[in-house]
Amino acid sequence: MAARTTENIKLADLIRQNVESMAFPPSEIEAATYEEVSALPRVVVSRPPAEELLATGFVHYDCHRNCGEQAANDPDGNSRQVTGWLPHGEDLILHSVVMIENQWICLTPQLVPAPNRFEFIPDPHLEWRNADGGATRTAFRHGNEVPKALRRDPGHHIRMRDEFQALVARGHSVIEARNLIATSAFRRSKVGSE
Incomplete structure (x- = not known):
């Protein structure tokens, strides 16, 4: 209980x-970014069961950290963090997944049941910058800080x-x-x- x-x-x-x-x-930047990102190609990502992800040490709803740590700690160097957008209804949510040997994988367990396969929009224009003396990282696109979502x-x-x-x-x-x-x-x- x-x-x-x-x-x-x-x-x-x-x-x-x-x-x-x-x-x-x-903002006008959000509207223009939404249109640009919506036109980018999509890929299909797989998500292992939440229990497996939690047992491995991944954290609910902390995709950027989960994927960054996977890429940084992969002894074979086969993992790469890819940041982009998760389509959610008509909105696009900032999200990170990993690419491991040409497989797109989501490492983020969910509290609410979620599909084990979903579409994802990799965004090659996103970059991470350190903030707060390296304590946090912020996503930027074409020099502008991006919000956690783009809304239609x-x-x-x-x-x-x-x-x-x-x-x-x-x-x-x-x-x-x-x-x-x-x-x-x-x-x-x-x-x-x-």
Whole structure:
């Protein structure tokens, strides 16, 4: 029971972080980057079972560190970290995977069940720069720091954040609020497409 409670707390924290991180103000750079990245070729990536990844020491939702450590600690030098974009609905999420002997592999375990194969957009224009005296690394593209996601409709995410916060303020749990928003967003998209 304690493990389930800890997992729910982690999930609730992750939901809060994701809602906030996707509600940043729109910019012309984001819109132009979204169009450019959307046109890049995609590859198919495999993800081993979460239990295997966790047993190996990889960390939930820390893809850049997981892949960087794999590349740095591969005794044969066959692993290469590749940063790009994970298509998620109409959005593109900054993500890292590794290429090991021509195989694309995701080393990041998920708390929520996720497909074991997915599309990924390698981005050759991304570069990592050290910050905070080397304590952190930040992704840049054409000299501009990139956000953690590129959104097709930034206003949608800002409205979702506001609705999420209102639901939580009215007493819904974080998980309930997320589920209510997902259901209402799905209903709105179905109505708009009919």
